[in-house]
Amino acid sequence: MKILNATLIVCALATIGTATAEARDLTVVSWGGNYQDAQRKIYFEPFAKQAGKPVLDESWDGGYGVLQAKVKAGVPNWDAVQVEAEELALGCADGIYEKVDWDKLGGKSKFLPAAVSDCGVGAIVWSTGISYDGDKLKQAPASWADFWDTKKIPGKRGLRKGAKYALEFALMADGVAADEVYSVLATPEGVDRAFKKLDELKSNIVWWEAGAQPLQLLSSGEVVMTTAYNGRISGLNRSEGKHFGFVFPGSIYAIDSWVVLKDSPNKDTAMDFIAYASKADNQSKLPEYIAYGLPNIEAGKLVPAKFQTELPTSPDNLKRAISLDVDFWTDNSEALTQRFNAWLAQ
Amino acid sequence: MNQPRLGKQLISLALVAPLLLFLIVFFALPLVTMIKSAVSDPVAARTLPATARSVSSWDRTSPPTVEMQAAFVADLRQISDDQLFGDLVRRLNSAKSGFRTLMPKTRKAALDTAGSIDLVALDKRWGDISYWQAVSVAASSRITDRNLLAAVDLQRDASGAIASLPADASANKAIMLRTFVMALTVTGACILIGFPFAMIAASVDGWKRQLLLGAVLLPLWTSLLVRTAAWFILLQDRGLINSVLMQSGVTSSPIPLIFNRAGVIIAMTHVLLPFMVLPIFSVLIGIPKNLMPAAASLGAHPVRAFLNVLLPLGLRGVVSGSLLVFMSALGYYITPALIGGAKDQMISSVIAYYATGAANWGMAGALGLVLLAATMILYAIYLRLSSERETSP
Numbered sequence: 001m002k003i004l005n006a007t008l009i010v011c012a013l014a015t016i017g018t019a020t021a022e023a024r025d026l027t028v029v030s031w032g033g034n035y036q037d038a039q040r041k042i043y044f045e046p047f048a049k050q051a052g053k054p055v056l057d058e059s060w061d062g063g064y065g066v067l068q069a070k071v072k073a074g075v076p077n078w079d080a081v082q083v084e085a086e087e088l089a090l091g092c093a094d095g096i097y098e099k100v101d102w103d104k105l106g107g108k109s110k111f112l113p114a115a116v117s118d119c120g121v122g123a124i125v126w127s128t129g130i131s132y133d134g135d136k137l138k139q140a141p142a143s144w145a146d147f148w149d150t151k152k153i154p155g156k157r158g159l160r161k162g163a164k165y166a167l168e169f170a171l172m173a174d175g176v177a178a179d180e181v182y183s184v185l186a187t188p189e190g191v192d193r194a195f196k197k198l199d200e201l202k203s204n205i206v207w208w209e210a211g212a213q214p215l216q217l218l219s220s221g222e223v224v225m226t227t228a229y230n231g232r233i234s235g236l237n238r239s240e241g242k243h244f245g246f247v248f249p250g251s252i253y254a255i256d257s258w259v260v261l262k263d264s265p266n267k268d269t270a271m272d273f274i275a276y277a278s279k280a281d282n283q284s285k286l287p288e289y290i291a292y293g294l295p296n297i298e299a300g301k302l303v304p305a306k307f308q309t310e311l312p313t314s315p316d317n318l319k320r321a322i323s324l325d326v327d328f329w330t331d332n333s334e335a336l337t338q339r340f341n342a343w344l345a346q
Numbered sequence: 347m348n349q350p351r352l353g354k355q356l357i358s359l360a361l362v363a364p365l366l367l368f369l370i371v372f373f374a375l376p377l378v379t380m381i382k383s384a385v386s387d388p389v390a391a392r393t394l395p396a397t398a399r400s401v402s403s404w405d406r407t408s409p410p411t412v413e414m415q416a417a418f419v420a421d422l423r424q425i426s427d428d429q430l431f432g433d434l435v436r437r438l439n440s441a442k443s444g445f446r447t448l449m450p451k452t453r454k455a456a457l458d459t460a461g462s463i464d465l466v467a468l469d470k471r472w473g474d475i476s477y478w479q480a481v482s483v484a485a486s487s488r489i490t491d492r493n494l495l496a497a498v499d500l501q502r503d504a505s506g507a508i509a510s511l512p513a514d515a516s517a518n519k520a521i522m523l524r525t526f527v528m529a530l531t532v533t534g535a536c537i538l539i540g541f542p543f544a545m546i547a548a549s550v551d552g553w554k555r556q557l558l559l560g561a562v563l564l565p566l567w568t569s570l571l572v573r574t575a576a577w578f579i580l581l582q583d584r585g586l587i588n589s590v591l592m593q594s595g596v597t598s599s600p601i602p603l604i605f606n607r608a609g610v611i612i613a614m615t616h617v618l619l620p621f622m623v624l625p626i627f628s629v630l631i632g633i634p635k636n637l638m639p640a641a642a643s644l645g646a647h648p649v650r651a652f653l654n655v656l657l658p659l660g661l662r663g664v665v666s667g668s669l670l671v672f673m674s675a676l677g678y679y680i681t682p683a684l685i686g687g688a689k690d691q692m693i694s695s696v697i698a699y700y701a702t703g704a705a706n707w708g709m710a711g712a713l714g715l716v717l718l719a720a721t722m723i724l725y726a727i728y729l730r731l732s733s734e735r736e737t738s739p
Contacts, residue, residue: 063702065706069702072429094433206687221583222583327447331444333704334440334706337704342515343514344691345517345524345689345691346517
């Protein structure tokens with residue numbers, strides 16, 4: 001009996017021990033790679049210094065279920081997270097994010113209208129498009145038709161593993177005009193057409209998942225072209241002297257947002273952090289490291305002219321690019337992903 | 347007389363209590379939760395009680411009645427918990443794409459206006475009967491076989507009969523089969539490499555044995571991710587293996603070793619080899635060393651001595667090693683994800699998508715359950731075969 005009691009006491013103590021462990025430091029989660037390195041330099045470290053408290057940073061590869069599970073489990077172990085537009089829409093509808101205190105950020109009017117939401121603050125405008133190694137490829141690809149043309153440019157291609165982006169790019173390669181992509185994709189025939197086009201390239205595709213992978217695939221020569229996030233490409237060019245190119249026509253841009261997970265123990269600090277990272281003079285430092293567009297309108301104006309041309313938000317780059325249709329993907333993501341996985345397995 | 351015995355029983359119970367607690371918390375509870383999440387489907391019945399009553403008399407083929415629409419709007423007005431509403435939307439959208447944008451729009455309209463709402467005028471999708479069928483199916487039952495059926499590429503059609511999903515819509519069966527084939531291949535490769543290795547390790551001693559065992563144990567102490575990343579570097583087109591082959595003139599162009607099945611099998615075999623070598627080694631080391639010379643002295647050829655003496659005695663180690671390797675290989679995720687191509691992904695990647703990507707825990711649980719059931723059947727067959735062998739003369 002004594003032993004049983006002792007066991008119970010030990011168990012109870014262990015539980016209390018973990019529950020009353022020291023309050024966790026602010027944990028900020030972003031997309032890793034050279035993008036997060038830049039964020040660490042211009043946001044995380046200066047904010048930690050200013051607040052006098054350490055800031056932990058982790059990286060993730062997306063997935064709404066990850067966030068939902070963390071919130072449903074009770075007290076989440078992440079505070080501020082950078083999410084894609086789809087995760088913002090889903091989570092805001094489900095109530096897994098704290099409401100944004102826009103007064104802390106200086107009001108909604110300071111930001112691009114698309115970057116404003118009840119639950120999130122736009123962090124970057126980023127593009128996904130074709131990138132290639134300018135040192136190895138004499139003839140640069142200009143369109144998705146070129147990406148699909150393995151006779152003109154032989155070699156493997158990298159694509160982000162998933163229905164999102166792959167289907168849109170396939171339709172553009174098949175001759176659908178950029179601004180009609182989503183109306184075609186909304187029909188069953190359009191989906192069939194996209195998968196048929198993907199079939200043509202299937203044996204030449206290397207699939208990637210994390211944003212840092214395509215850079216590695218291009219550097220090692222494993223692929224001759226790949227889809228990639230534009231900011232990482234220019235970031236690598238600057239830090240390692242590469243000559244990677246990025247094709248803006250036919251690219252798809254989207255907005256990533258900062259959110260604070262519901263019931264986060266550091267929610268006030270997290271909101272302060274987001275306000276810090278959204279300040280015009282802090283945000284305008286980002287394009288020097290990584291060429292993403294800035295949701296803070298004032299910050300966009302502060303960016304030096306030499307970096308402006310690389311941003312997805314510059315008028316020239318916006319011309320033939322399209323915006324990701326978030327509504328389409330929140331509705332169709334599960335069904336199309338299921339079909340995409342089945343197609344992959346065949 | 348009774349008192350001390352009770353005390354002793356309590357003490358022994360207390361001694362195994364940590365183990366029992368561990369088993370309950372880390373094995374039984376998750377298993378029960380997984381089974382429950384695979385078949386329970388209470389969210390629509392809970393959030394749409396009035397709709398559930400009014401659809402019970404609907405034949406699911408005629409246009410939705412006015413009462414059904416009114417009941418649905420009334421139910422939407424009752425939902426105050428956003429997360430619960432999110433669960434409902436996710437459940438419905440998983441059955442029919444489109445609810446994701448339709449539901450918040452409808453709920454907003456229901457909360458903004460007090461009277462009755464013309465749903466079809468609000469959004470023309472409500473005029474499509476398939477949306478109402480999805481609502482009706484979801485609201486009328488608290489348990490479902492939908493996930494379990496979908497896990498093996500089946501579904502219920504409009505009349506409720508079980509039918510297979512269109513061939514291009516789902517490939518769970520094919521991926522499940524591939525998982526078993528890959529696990530078997532890795533097990534086979536581990537036996538082919540592990541048995542001779544264990545034989546050599548058991549036949550030498552001193553520093554040689556330490557060196558051989560160290561070669562097996564050292565990788566075991568390294569993180570799985572690190573070992574997989576190392577293989578990534580070795581196997582790629584301009585990696586160490588292909589550079590050596592090309593420089594030595596064996597091939598002129600790189601052999602494709604990465605993003606295909608060969609690469610995954612090589613990496614998984616390396617990662618799982620210790621689980622094969624160690625059980626075989628521990629069995630072989632217990633076999634008296636004079637058996638093989640004895641067989642030779644009776645005139646047996648070394649091959650025959652091996653087949654008739656050493657192999658049967660070492661078989662116990664092979665069997666337990668195979669079980670360890672096979673079961674571990676079934677759940678592999680990170681190695682196929684990094685080294686494999688699209689056709690080398692195992693069922694765990696599909697489960698991971700449903701759990702972390704789609705937040706569809708029901709589907710993730712159902713796939714896990716099917717994998718568990720298939721594994722149990724294989725294990726039962728193994729038990730049956732091994733007990734038959736032991737009882738036969």
